[in-house]
Amino acid sequence: MAERSQPSANYKSWPVMTALTIVSLPLLLMYVYLFLDTVTVKQPDALLPSGLTLDHWRFLWQTTPGKANIWQVTANTLLFAACTTCVVLIVSSMAGYVLSRLNVPARGFFLAGVMVLHAFPSVTLIIAIFIVLQMIGLYNSLIGVILVKAAIDLPLGIWLMKGFYDTVPWEIEMAGVVDGASRFRVWKSLVLPQVKPGIMALGLFSFLSGWGEFILPQVLAPGNQVQVLSVYLAGFLADDNNYDFNMFKSVGLFYLVPVLIAYALFNKYLMNIYGGGSKG
Amino acid sequence: MKSSRTLGLVMIAPAAIMIVLFFLMPVVLTAVFSMTNMTTATGISGGAYQIAPSSLNTLKSVMPDIAYEMAEPRYAIDEAGLKAVEGLGLAPGIAAELRAKHAGEVFPTRREAERMLKDLAERPSTREVKQISEQFNRSIVNTRFDSKGQLFSALDTLGLKLTPEQKETVARASYTGWTWTTDNFSRIATSPDMARVLFNTALYVALVLTLFNVGYALLLAIWTHYMPPRPASIFRGIWLLPRITPVVIYILLWKWLAWDSGFISVLMGKFGYPAKNYLLDTAYNAWFFVVLINGFIGASMGMLVFSSAMKAIPKSQFYASEVDGASRWQQIRYIILPQMRWPILFVTCYQTLSLLASFNEILLATNGGPGNTTEVWALAAYHTALRNYAGNLEYGLGAAMALVLVVIGVTLSLLYLRVFNYRTLVAKPLIED
Numbered sequence: 001m002a003e004r005s006q007p008s009a010n011y012k013s014w015p016v017m018t019a020l021t022i023v024s025l026p027l028l029l030m031y032v033y034l035f036l037d038t039v040t041v042k043q044p045d046a047l048l049p050s051g052l053t054l055d056h057w058r059f060l061w062q063t064t065p066g067k068a069n070i071w072q073v074t075a076n077t078l079l080f081a082a083c084t085t086c087v088v089l090i091v092s093s094m095a096g097y098v099l100s101r102l103n104v105p106a107r108g109f110f111l112a113g114v115m116v117l118h119a120f121p122s123v124t125l126i127i128a129i130f131i132v133l134q135m136i137g138l139y140n141s142l143i144g145v146i147l148v149k150a151a152i153d154l155p156l157g158i159w160l161m162k163g164f165y166d167t168v169p170w171e172i173e174m175a176g177v178v179d180g181a182s183r184f185r186v187w188k189s190l191v192l193p194q195v196k197p198g199i200m201a202l203g204l205f206s207f208l209s210g211w212g213e214f215i216l217p218q219v220l221a222p223g224n225q226v227q228v229l230s231v232y233l234a235g236f237l238a239d240d241n242n243y244d245f246n247m248f249k250s251v252g253l254f255y256l257v258p259v260l261i262a263y264a265l266f267n268k269y270l271m272n273i274y275g276g277g278s279k280g
Numbered sequence: 281m282k283s284s285r286t287l288g289l290v291m292i293a294p295a296a297i298m299i300v301l302f303f304l305m306p307v308v309l310t311a312v313f314s315m316t317n318m319t320t321a322t323g324i325s326g327g328a329y330q331i332a333p334s335s336l337n338t339l340k341s342v343m344p345d346i347a348y349e350m351a352e353p354r355y356a357i358d359e360a361g362l363k364a365v366e367g368l369g370l371a372p373g374i375a376a377e378l379r380a381k382h383a384g385e386v387f388p389t390r391r392e393a394e395r396m397l398k399d400l401a402e403r404p405s406t407r408e409v410k411q412i413s414e415q416f417n418r419s420i421v422n423t424r425f426d427s428k429g430q431l432f433s434a435l436d437t438l439g440l441k442l443t444p445e446q447k448e449t450v451a452r453a454s455y456t457g458w459t460w461t462t463d464n465f466s467r468i469a470t471s472p473d474m475a476r477v478l479f480n481t482a483l484y485v486a487l488v489l490t491l492f493n494v495g496y497a498l499l500l501a502i503w504t505h506y507m508p509p510r511p512a513s514i515f516r517g518i519w520l521l522p523r524i525t526p527v528v529i530y531i532l533l534w535k536w537l538a539w540d541s542g543f544i545s546v547l548m549g550k551f552g553y554p555a556k557n558y559l560l561d562t563a564y565n566a567w568f569f570v571v572l573i574n575g576f577i578g579a580s581m582g583m584l585v586f587s588s589a590m591k592a593i594p595k596s597q598f599y600a601s602e603v604d605g606a607s608r609w610q611q612i613r614y615i616i617l618p619q620m621r622w623p624i625l626f627v628t629c630y631q632t633l634s635l636l637a638s639f640n641e642i643l644l645a646t647n648g649g650p651g652n653t654t655e656v657w658a659l660a661a662y663h664t665a666l667r668n669y670a671g672n673l674e675y676g677l678g679a680a681m682a683l684v685l686v687v688i689g690v691t692l693s694l695l696y697l698r699v700f701n702y703r704t705l706v707a708k709p710l711i712e713d
Contacts, residue, residue, distance in 0.1 A: 016503045017511060024518050027576065030533040031521065033543070037536075045546055095295035102288035110292070115697060117303050119689035121637035123658045124682035127665045128306035128313065131324055131675060151302030158295060183284045187291075212526030215640050219666055230528045234644065237532065245536060252529040263524050267517060274523055274584055 038250040056250040068224040068232060070251075077228040077255075080142055080149075080217070081210035087150035088157045088206040089199060095154075096161025097187055101173070111162075117155040125152065126219055133220055140223045145216050152216075153206050160273065164198030165191065201269035208259055208270075229255045307686055314465070314680035318458040320673045327457015329425040335453040336421070342449055346442060350450075353419040354438050355393035357382045364415040373402045374412065386439035390417075464680035473652070474660075474681075481657040484570065485635045492575025493631040494624060497582025502612060504583075505590045519583055522576045531644040534573055535559065559646065563653035566646050570654050573641050578634070582627045589623040590616060629696045633689055657685060 038056050040049030063069045098104055099111055129148055130139075138144035168191055176186035192199075214230040222231060233251050263270060318324065331350060339347040357378060366375045377400050387393035390413055397409045404412060418438055425431040428451050435442060435450070442450065452459075468474050500519060504512040522530055537543045538559040545555040559569050597615050606614070639658040642648065648655035648663065655663070665678020 013507050013511075016506050020500075020503050020507075020515050024515065026537070027518060027521060029543070030537060033536070034529075034533060044541065045549055047543075047546055047550075091294045091298060094291040098288045098292040102284050102291070104285060104288035104292060110296075112697060113299075116690055116693045117299065119633045119637075119693035120303060120307065121658055121682065121685045121689060123637065123639060123661050124310050124679075124686050125302065125306045127661070127675065127678050127682055128309040129302070130666060131313065132306070132309065134324065147298070148302055151298045154295060154298055183287050208524055212524075212528075214527050215643070215662075230526055233528045233532070237528075237535075237644075245541070248532055249536070252532050255526060256529050259524055259526065263517075263520075267520070270520070270524065271516070271584055274520060274581060 034249055034253055034256070037246050038253050042246075056244075056246040057254075059247060059251055060254070067235065068227045070232070070254075072225075073227050073229055073232045074254075076142065076226055077211060077230075080146060080213075080228055081207050083142075083146045084149045084153070084210035085203055085206045087146065088153050089203055091150070092154060092157030092161045092202065093192070093195070093199060095158045097165050097191065099158065100162045100165035101187075101191075102183070114155045114158050118159075122152060122215065126215065130219055140221050140226060142221060142226050145221045145226075148220065149210055149213055149216055150206075153209060157202050157206065160202055161195065161198055164195040168194045197269065200266070201273045204262060204266050204269055205273045208262065211259060307683075310679045310683050310686065313675055314683045315460055315462060316458045316676045317461050317463060318675040318679075320671070320675075322456060322458040324458075324675070327455055329428065329431040329451060329454045330423065330456050331421050331450070331454040332456075333421070335450075338453045339450065343446060346440065346446065346450075349388070349440055350420055352389070353417050354440075355387040355390060355413060355416045356418045356438055357385050357416055358418070358437070359383075361416040361418075365412055368411060368415070370404065370408055370412070371402045374400060374404055374408075377401055386437070387416075388439070458676070461676075464677045467677065468680060468684065476652065477655050477657055477660045480653070480655055481636070483567075484574075484654075484656050485632060487567075487571045488574045488578055488635055489628065489631055491571065493578040493582050493635075494628055496575065497579045497627065498586055498620070498624070500579060500583040501586035501590060502616065504587060505616075506608070516583065516587070519576075520580045523580045527640050528644060530577070531573070531641060534569065534645060538569060560650050563650060566650055566654050570642055570646060573645055574635070574638065577641070578631055581631065585623050585627055586620060589620060593619055626700070629692070629699070633692060636685065636689060657681065661685065 036049055039052055039054065041051040041053050042049045059070055099107060099114075104110075125148065129144075133139040133144045172190050172194065173186050176190045177183070181190075212230065213228075214234065217226075217228045218231050218234065221227075227235075229251075233248065233255060236248050236251060336347050336351055339350070362375055362379050362383070365378065366372070382396065385396075387396065393413045393416060394409050397404060397412055420434055420438055420440075423434070425434060431451060431454065432447055435447065500515070504515055507515070525533075535542065538557070539545070540555050540557040542558070544558050549555055558565055560566055593615065598611060601611055601615060637658055639656060639662060642654055642656060642659050643662065646654045648659055661678050661681035663678075664674050664681060666673060
């Protein structure tokens with residue numbers, strides 16, 4: 001009973017709060033230590049840090065031999081996530097409108113199809129696309145990965161945008177059509193502004209999902225020139241020669257900060273979309 | 281009016297093209313690949329004909345005599361050999377006589393070839409005979425032929441007498457490219473390893489789904505439902521973290537917790553336990569962490585779906601029940617749970633598909649280990665086709681495994697569409713211009 005100002009005797013909220021705090025501890029611990037360990041020194045057998053240091057952040061100004069440069073990698077990741085987001089937004093805001101409003105042949109079939117596509121395991125796509133990209137020479141290029149990633153996020157995007165268009169009152173369009181605007185103009189200048197929250201939510205979702213994507217770039221574009229942060233970090237983890245957990249964590253935090261900022265600013269939109277769910 | 285239909289087609293075209301290119305085409309190709317024996321060894325494009333030791337082994341069971349003959353070198357007096365003999369700087373008569381009398385002859389053994397050489401007019405010495413015969417040593421083994429014809433003519437020039445059927449058998453056994461076959465599916469159906477992987481997958485989906493994606497998510501939703509709004513949203517925020525954290529960092533955090541130099545080890549060390557890798561030391565522990573890692577991600581969706589469903593329950597029901605003296609447990613049991621039926625069904629269906637397809641977390645955390653105990657179907661397909669220690673990537677088999685997953689996923693989702701009454705999702709447009 002969240003809204004009650006005076007909880008009755010058998011509805012105290014502190015027992016639930018305590019219980020939930022206890023089960024949330026492992027998660028909190030992980031994230032708190034992620035921050036702590038990147039700027040402190042800790043003895044191998046100690047639980048608490050014993051001093052401050054910036055040494056773990058040295059990857060920002062020196063490149064480990066054989067590894068890509070962090071700034072190049074960050075630029076790749078940004079480019080990858082931004083392009084994926086653009087493609088997903090443009091394509092699904094159009095397709096969602098068509099499925100919600102316009103009468104095209106096989107519309108129902110298309111909608112059902114989009115639902116079913118969601119069930120396609122990414123591993124299937126990866127194996128076939130890997131072989132195809134090898135054949136047509138887009139292997140180890142970001143363009144190939146962007147297109148594939150955008151396509152994988154597309155069903156969810158179309159579905160979500162359709163849902164948002166469905167909530168827009170028909171009267172708006174009817175008024176536009178009566179005033180003599182073309183259906184395209186009605187969509188562009190009357191309906192699109194109405195679904196801004198949807199575009200915002202989908203854009204955020206798709207950016208975060210592109211930012212965190214690991215398996216596609218790992219398989220389709222592992223080369224140093226086109227590496228993204230997830231592959232870069234995974235490469236560190238797999239490398240047994242210079243094993244430095246605190247440095248991994250610094251790279252990880254560097255990678256996580258944009259996500260946390262976006263999350264802190266826009267969690268309202270994100271709750272909306274993750275409630276509808278995504279793969280994983 | 282046709283304009284809206286045309287506009288509709290134009291606006292949906294990009295989505296349709298992308299879906300055809302990146303969903304339908306890969307699936308069709310997966311089906312195609314799954315009917316081949318493509319591996320790294322056969323390559324993706326065509327192949328050549330090469331009688332390798334392995335092909336000889338295959339042939340030995342079918343036609344032992346011929347396979348034995350092929351394995352042994354033969355001595356063919358051909359132009360290349362004659363040129364080489366001329367270059368040896370021996371008496372010029374030798375090469376000339378060989379060319380005149382014996383060109384084109386084939387001797388099945390070295391002894392026979394050398395007997396012929398000793399009978400030449402020039403009478404080469406034993407050492408020279410050895411030298412000369414070496415120039416005519418021809419073997420069909422390990423030579424690459426680009427076409428069937430070349431292979432057959434080579435067989436003929438070496439004097440191997442084969443019937444056309446036998447030639448075809450040799451060609452089949454020695455082809456290095458990929459061929460059409462249905463072996464992949466019979467391998468999947470019969471191999472005990474696959475059965476093990478299937479069992480793992482079922483166990484993984486069942487455990488994560490019941491314990492976390494539905495069970496724990498319901499618990500979280502009910503707990504936060506009974507809290508003031510501010511702490512409730514803070515807790516929801518905390519439990520969404522695993523989902524928005526990029527998977528590589530998320531797994532890094534778990535490794536920091538569970539590795540041999542990790543937090544748990546250090547903590548247990550304070551109580552005198554030796555440090556060990558809690559993530560991979562036993563199959564039981566690996567499973568424990570795999571379920572936890574995926575469950576923490578999966579719980580957030582259910583939590584949000586159930587929370588919003590609980591918000592939709594009219595407050596008056598809660599007030600009324602409290603007036604009647606219901607305990608909190610009774611509220612949950614008689615008010616909340618009965619109204620959660622559809623959300624629970626939806627989350628179960630949706631997450632079953634997600635879990636079947638998910639393998640990133642397991643790949644990064646345990647990579648299917650220790651041994652093969654945490655290898656699930658999607659991960660096994662990935663390993664088979666794209667990344668394995670043996671180095672020979674079996675595209676065909678991996679594609680067949682992936683195809684099995686597609687069939688399961690599509691079947692389930694069509695079933696769900698029926699359950700959730702798909703008709704209600706597709707309402708007719710109101711403007712019929």
